[in-house]
Amino acid sequence: MNEELDSQLSAMFDDQLPPSECELLARRLSRDEQLKARWGRYAVMGAVIRAERGVRLNAPLAGRVSAVLLAEPALGAQSVAGALPRRGLRWWQPVAAGALAAGVAAVSILWLRAEAPSSVASLSARLTTPAAASGASVIPASARERGGRADSYVVPPSPAVPAIVVPSTELANYVVAHSMFSSPVARRNLLSAFMTSEPAAAGAEEPPDDVKSAAQ
């Protein structure tokens, strides 16, 4: 071992080493087992010279303390954890995930709604033309009795009427399919809002002229 290093270790043991050298040697001492063993023997010498008679000089106290502290978190890690408590980390994670999922769903709804008028028009034209030609109505009798309101997506169309893919049903399916990524509360709110707003929206929306004329 380096004699200068040992000389520094001896001076450090006596608190007689300059602080700058102490910093470097403390780092080395904490990692170098050989240096640490020598440091421990310096302590034993002192105990013998001071005639500390009742003390077991071969006592494995340092090893026992070290073994207990193995299970303890390092102090630096503790202070970092203290700055950001774990409990704080737990509550906002699902909320953030739910908010993100709800945001994606809301953007999707808005986008689909923005796309809806043209697709409704084209789809309606495509689906109603044969019916109009044959004199049949695309609106079932029950709907006509209700004043021509469109079907709800939860009520299957009458078997007499050809299957009509209503855009709002697609939209509902889309929302349901994506609801697995949102929190239960957000999912329920989103679906409830959608279900309650859908009939009103359908009622407010004016059907195209050709559909109106066919209904009449």
Place this chain on the structure above:
Amino acid sequence: MSADVSDLSLVRRVQRGDKGAFDALVLKYQHKLVKLVMRYVRNPAEAEDIAQEAFIKAYRALPQFRGDSAFYTWLYRIAINTAKNAVVSRDRSPIEYNIDRHDNDESYDMQGRMKDSETPEGLVLTDEIRTTVNAAIDALPEDLRTAIVLRELEGLSYEEIAAAMDCPVGTVRSRIFRAREAIDHRLREVFEGGLGRAEELG
């Protein structure tokens, strides 16, 4: 030289998460702390348990240690409180020590107590360590022996030893280091032999 600077650099390392630096502090103060606790409890093994508890309490409390006092002073207080609590909880009376009592009386008393709990191998090894160190000190040149004894027994600083021995501080540092090297040369053999014996015994 400011006192406690080396302890403080080790303490700062521990506070930054370096557990190895705490090992060095335990190694340095374990004998002093056990000796201190033995003022309160009879059994050396029990004193070691209390000292161990004090070290662990100190480790856990280190984030609050600001360095206003010396580390050993702070540790000393923790050990005293731990020992007092242990005595109260076990309903035992603390042993009153007369610090003016002659060392030989105390050593006889302590040796008698040690024999109650120490294994024969442990006693032999402790005696061997003590004999080796004392023999190595006796074999030292006068200037080295004086320097190490003034430092370890009287607790003088290097400046004070330099003044007492009428030599530069650097010479004192060198003498103390050479004294330790000479003692360590013999002591290392005992420790390595002792460890080997302990392993053989299982």
